[in-house]
Amino acid sequence: MILIDKNTKVIVQGATGKMGSSHMKRMIAYGTKIVAGVTPGKGGTEVHGLPVFDSVREAVETTGATTSVIFVPPYLALDAGLEALDAGVELLVLITEGMPPQDTAKLVAAVKAKGARLVGPNCPGVITPGQCLIGILPGQIFSPGKVGMISRSGTLTYEIALALTDAGLGQSTCVGIGGDPIKGMGYQELLQMFNDDKDTDVIVLVGEIGGTAEEAAAEFIKKNVKKPVVGFIAGQTAPPGKRMGHAGAIISGGKGTADSKLAAFKANGMHVALTPAEVAKLAGDLLKTPAKA
């Protein structure tokens, strides 16, 4: 597993909001070690039996949390993220959708300067099945096992996790990196972590049209990743020039096509799946193959 496990102590920023509160409840029910909530002005109250603090600093000093999951509205997300960083939080999982990309760029720069980690924004979160769920992923779809997954999508991540779980293939950790063009952790950093993780035997990379991150990831895999990687691209039939829901999902100026990404996957020794069911099939076959020495 990577990033999170059963001992990860998590605070919830935006814990008293509708979304923060309902997902906090679900994370607690899943078994995640949620230790506190943070909402400025609501310090001293409780949510789901846990203390609420006015500041992240107070929450971290009191509980020893190392991770924060952020549910605040988009225009407050930069402030919330910087507050968490300043309080020493090591891993930020930013669920918020619609964050201005210039704010994201500023947060990404601050995260790098601190040596911390950011997942998101506009992401479903991270799950190490059976141990820890951070974000909005539906826990019941996932199961513990040997497949590591990195994905730019939310519901498509669930679809593929479901296909894996239905095929009897559990997951070590699944990371939804988010659909925005500017974001925190990317494919390469996570590929390296999965490559070094003893609990992961096969890696699934779920990309989509737009940008060139998948092409760069494919080259990185050829050079640095010893484990087999299954690649999937959403938007194989997307028309150029149209933004397909995600801010980052657009074929523009001939760049960012599914064809280019799938070609890069093939050229760099990855295994290409064209449907969620094929992802599960390939991952299953690869798990049966003895690992390279």
Place this chain on the structure above:
Amino acid sequence: MSSVAASTAVNGFTQEDRTLDLYEYEAKKIFSEGGITVPPSHRITKPEELAKVHFGFPVTLKVQVLSGGRGKAGGIQFANNLKEGKEKAAELLKMVIKGSKTESLLVEPKLNIHRELYLAVTLDRERGCPIFIASAEGGIEIESSDKVITMPIPNPYHPYVGRELARQLGFKGNLLVKVADVATKLYKIFESKDLDLAEINPLLVTEGEEVLALDGKITVNDDSIGRQRYFDGWQERHLLDVSERERRCKMIGLNLVELDGNIGILCNGAGLTMATMDMVKKFGGEPGNFLDVGGGSDTEKTLEALEIVNSNPDCDVMLLNILGGITACDEVAKALVSFIKKYPERTLVVRLRGNNQELAEKILAESGLKLIPDIETAVKAAVEAANKVSKKPVGAKA
């Protein structure tokens, strides 16, 4: 730095998906307010208004459109006197370039060009930060130029970054200071107005070493418009080139892209919608649209989305694929019950799975609608139904 990096950066954002691209005259107004010198200008919507132009002839007449390639399409003309100007203006006002209608004409004095540059600020998705893109050669297709410099912009910004850019472009002395100043002002505009792109092309250097923005382009970031009071109401009047249905979706926060086929697709989440669309095509069907209702949609929003897909005259079959994470299946089920009551004859294939699925099944029990738990089965069923309904080959619409 290679031009590949630059064009990736330029194209990394939504230039073609012009939800809030600004007209040249609007961009220049913003440049001017930000302290960048622009030529004197006068905007007209009727040829007669040319008589009011205060700077005399010869003039340049430029169509105001939201599409690129204006010069090549003949949208920029010169006129030496009022008579010639009126004739040309009448023609230009009728122009449609790549589907984009001429909104007005911008009239400017015809300037003597000594030297042209390209200067832009945008966000680079690969590097995750704003960058300058500049070229000592302007008025060109920046994507195809190999003399392009890109420079990451540190946060917070300091004016030395602009000076370094001007130095790398080969400027010295007085002009170095002036070009650096324009770069700094352009970045400030980019940052303060939450832009995806602020571009001056060309940035003009006159014989007298004056530096002014001769043409410009601004793209405002969609997600930031809510905090930019300056652009209040602009979005609606810039949605001229999209379909009525696309506009309706935009205003209620649904993502719709019109396609040519007869299977109306409605899913939650962009990735899942794309994957569903891909599978429809893979199994022999033709998607009629891409519609992402987003996460956590309630009954009302889902119903509105169903109505929009239903209103496509080419749609023969509707395929709903909802995998409920934050979206509760029972909310979707309630919308479906209302929809089926209203349109009992509509062919509907529904895959609904996830959060509150049992509740959804109860709600839908009376409607007779069968829920398909698996995506592949659902897609195949929709394709089969669509091929039965429509014997006409797709694309061969009357």
